[in-house]
Amino acid sequence: MISSATNIAYLTGFYGSAGLLLQSPDEDVLILDGRYTTVAAEARERGALARQVRVAPVDSTYDAAMTAVLAGFGARRIACEAEHVTVSTLRRWQAALPSDWQGPGDLVEPLRLIKDATEIAVFRRAGRALVGVAGRLGEWVAAGRTEREVAADINRGLERAGFSRPAFDTIVAGGPHSAHPHARPGDRRLAAGDLVVLDFGGVLEGYCVDLTRMAAVGRVGDQAQGLYRAVREAQQAALDVICAGVAAGAVDTAARQVLDAQGLGAAFVHGTGHGLGLEVHEAPRLSRLAGPEERLLAGMVCTVEPGAYVPGIGGARLEDDVLVTDTGIDLLTPGPRDLLTV
Amino acid sequence: MISSATNIAYLTGFYGSAGLLLQSPDEDVLILDGRYTTVAAEARERGALARQVRVAPVDSTYDAAMTAVLAGFGARRIACEAEHVTVSTLRRWQAALPSDWQGPGDLVEPLRLIKDATEIAVFRRAGRALVGVAGRLGEWVAAGRTEREVAADINRGLERAGFSRPAFDTIVAGGPHSAHPHARPGDRRLAAGDLVVLDFGGVLEGYCVDLTRMAAVGRVGDQAQGLYRAVREAQQAALDVICAGVAAGAVDTAARQVLDAQGLGAAFVHGTGHGLGLEVHEAPRLSRLAGPEERLLAGMVCTVEPGAYVPGIGGARLEDDVLVTDTGIDLLTPGPRDLLTV
Numbered sequence: 001m002i003s004s005a006t007n008i009a010y011l012t013g014f015y016g017s018a019g020l021l022l023q024s025p026d027e028d029v030l031i032l033d034g035r036y037t038t039v040a041a042e043a044r045e046r047g048a049l050a051r052q053v054r055v056a057p058v059d060s061t062y063d064a065a066m067t068a069v070l071a072g073f074g075a076r077r078i079a080c081e082a083e084h085v086t087v088s089t090l091r092r093w094q095a096a097l098p099s100d101w102q103g104p105g106d107l108v109e110p111l112r113l114i115k116d117a118t119e120i121a122v123f124r125r126a127g128r129a130l131v132g133v134a135g136r137l138g139e140w141v142a143a144g145r146t147e148r149e150v151a152a153d154i155n156r157g158l159e160r161a162g163f164s165r166p167a168f169d170t171i172v173a174g175g176p177h178s179a180h181p182h183a184r185p186g187d188r189r190l191a192a193g194d195l196v197v198l199d200f201g202g203v204l205e206g207y208c209v210d211l212t213r214m215a216a217v218g219r220v221g222d223q224a225q226g227l228y229r230a231v232r233e234a235q236q237a238a239l240d241v242i243c244a245g246v247a248a249g250a251v252d253t254a255a256r257q258v259l260d261a262q263g264l265g266a267a268f269v270h271g272t273g274h275g276l277g278l279e280v281h282e283a284p285r286l287s288r289l290a291g292p293e294e295r296l297l298a299g300m301v302c303t304v305e306p307g308a309y310v311p312g313i314g315g316a317r318l319e320d321d322v323l324v325t326d327t328g329i330d331l332l333t334p335g336p337r338d339l340l341t342v
Numbered sequence: 343m344i345s346s347a348t349n350i351a352y353l354t355g356f357y358g359s360a361g362l363l364l365q366s367p368d369e370d371v372l373i374l375d376g377r378y379t380t381v382a383a384e385a386r387e388r389g390a391l392a393r394q395v396r397v398a399p400v401d402s403t404y405d406a407a408m409t410a411v412l413a414g415f416g417a418r419r420i421a422c423e424a425e426h427v428t429v430s431t432l433r434r435w436q437a438a439l440p441s442d443w444q445g446p447g448d449l450v451e452p453l454r455l456i457k458d459a460t461e462i463a464v465f466r467r468a469g470r471a472l473v474g475v476a477g478r479l480g481e482w483v484a485a486g487r488t489e490r491e492v493a494a495d496i497n498r499g500l501e502r503a504g505f506s507r508p509a510f511d512t513i514v515a516g517g518p519h520s521a522h523p524h525a526r527p528g529d530r531r532l533a534a535g536d537l538v539v540l541d542f543g544g545v546l547e548g549y550c551v552d553l554t555r556m557a558a559v560g561r562v563g564d565q566a567q568g569l570y571r572a573v574r575e576a577q578q579a580a581l582d583v584i585c586a587g588v589a590a591g592a593v594d595t596a597a598r599q600v601l602d603a604q605g606l607g608a609a610f611v612h613g614t615g616h617g618l619g620l621e622v623h624e625a626p627r628l629s630r631l632a633g634p635e636e637r638l639l640a641g642m643v644c645t646v647e648p649g650a651y652v653p654g655i656g657g658a659r660l661e662d663d664v665l666v667t668d669t670g671i672d673l674l675t676p677g678p679r680d681l682l683t684v
Contacts, residue, residue, distance in 0.1 A: 016524070017524070033611075034611030034612065035522075035523045035524050035611055035612055036524070038521065038522060038651075038653060039522060039524075061631065080429075082428060082429040082430035082433070083428055083429075083430045084428060085428060085429050086424060086425055086426060086427060086428055086429070087422075087424040087425075087427050087428070087429060087432050087445040088424035088425045088445065088447055090429050091424070091445075103429040103430065103433075105430055148501060152498060152501055155497070156494060159490060159494055164526070165511065169507060179380065180380055180381060181377045182358075182359070182377050182378070182381075184506070269375075269376030269377060270376065270377055289402075289403065309380075311380060
């Protein structure tokens with residue numbers, strides 16, 4: 001019983017916000033309500049829906065449809081996604097169908113972890129398109145413009161580059177706001193002396209890419225320049241150690257050591273990176289929290305994005321996307337990472 | 343133990359994508375990681391953070407911080423949000439802290455259901471601003487333009503109207519796409535004879551409003567015009583019955599009877615409306631699935647949005663937002679609902 005919309009998309013080619021996928025040894029049944037049955041029929045027509053999938057429409061409720069399909073399977077043991085099913089949903093399912101329900105944890109995520117050739121081809125195109133958008137930042141970032149105006153330009157740039165939507169809310173954080181890793185674009189106008197964090201991503205054919213570049217408005221102080229240089233060095237150190245077989249935590253350590261050595265350890269308040277795929281945050285996590293058994297494998301795609309944030313001075317972050325290979329990395333976002341001075 | 347980010351925002355005034363709120367009879371503790379402690383400190387400075395909240399930073403993991411706070415409380419019974427906690431998270435919490443964990447279902451949602459005067463004031467401003475954006479549709483919808491271009495114009499309009507972001511992915515669905523209630527804007531160019539569904543919303547000070555208007559490109563066929571008229575009549579029927587004390591399902595029935603009578607019952611594939619608040623879909627649901635005990639109460643805010651979708655002809659939907667009152671409704675989105683001909 002797969003209920004995560006993303007996992008359903010991965011397994012069937014159907015993209016929607018609702019649905020339940022029931023897999024038995026004999027057949028795969030996708031339960032959809034009236035909003036989505038036509039979408040699925042059209043996906044089937046253009047060959048986008050996995051061939052073995054049968055679509056079952058919801059007549060009254062999802063629970064009733066699910067119970068009917070599972071009864072048809074003669075299911076006695078049902079595995080569901082413990083990571084995605086809430087306590088109250090599982091309670092409801094158990095009441096509707098007294099079988100042996102099991103929540104064994106990640107059922108589909110391990111499959112998604114290693115990208116196949118088709119997925120990698122999408123990532124390459126998406127990465128290049130994203131770098132193309134970054135190449136236009138110099139037209140958009142300027143003293144006197146608000147963060148929201150710049151973010152709107154970036155969003156338009158993503159659209160024109162062919163992305164179906166931004167992968168997350170675009171971050172444009174200037175001056176004092178740059179010291180917030182997750183700042184929302186506001187109405188403050190960029191001004192001379194600002195460091196500006198520009199963090200944006202796009203979704204192409206379902207897959208997310210994610211990039212951060214830095215700009216300086218006019219001349220920024222020595223401390224701000226130092227932040228940028230430290231983060232760049234930390235990013236390079238992280239990129240240098242990535243390779244299939246390396247512990248995910250070791251990549252974080254490589255970046256952290258550079259920042260620690262410059263007294264910026266406490267200013268690096270997040271992990272070094274995260275996996276990319278149908279979601280913008282997925283496994284692996286390149287962080288201190290990764291266990292020693294969490295190792296990078298060839299075919300994983302992840303971000304590398306150390307940052308340092310100092311209230312009163314500002315913040316800096318650089319982020320690129322890489323494909324892990326047996327010998328190191330393929331950089332999916334090849335382009336300049338210089339501090340863009342506007 | 344409140345873990346839903348939206349419920350934490352409602353109770354504390356802190357808006358973030360992560361955090362845990364622990365409430366004991368003696369104090370409220372908000373556990374935040376390094377990304378958010380500065381955000382919370384600034385919210386406190388400008389008076390946006392609830393006064394009784396103490397912020398506890400995460401040193402290593404959320405689970406460790408949570409366990410420490412609960413140990414400090416001497417908590418023996420802990421209520422968590424069964425609707426928001428996954429099976430695997432509850433399992434992890436139970437392993438970290440062997441107490442009596444209870445998942446009693448909705449803890450905070452019942453509080454959110456009835457809007458107070460401050461919230462209603464935000465809704466009024468947001469509704470008027472959204473109608474203002476709708477007033478510009480005639481500038482944007484035109485033959486030869488793609489759905490995506492129109493959607494980008496609407497998104498820019500939302501931004502200029504002061505919304506912090508769209509409340510959901512803007513829908514612009516023309517011609518054949520209009521027959522999909524949840525169509526994504528595509529690269530098809532609008533053409534003479536198209537019905538166009540324009541469904542968009544914005545977030546103002548955290549609160550979501552949601553509107554759907556219809557356009558016709560040039561002259562549309564009689565059947566398409568009939569669809570629009572039927573939906574408009576159905577919407578009016580629904581608006582006419584709303585009043586505190588009425589069953590939520592009765593509002594859906596009122597709209598459905600109009601469409602049924604015109605042979606469009608099967609074409610109305612979704613419910614008549616949903617509650618609005620910090621989320622764009624919340625209780626109450628105005629649908630056939632609502633139980634007889636689900637009654638509208640004064641202070642609820644919801645959408646009223648019947649639709650009819652006929653492959654080969656197109657689709658129509660009209661949507662407005664209302665505040666339920668003791669005597670009927672206050673229309674939050676007052677403005678023309680005519681079929682906009684471009």
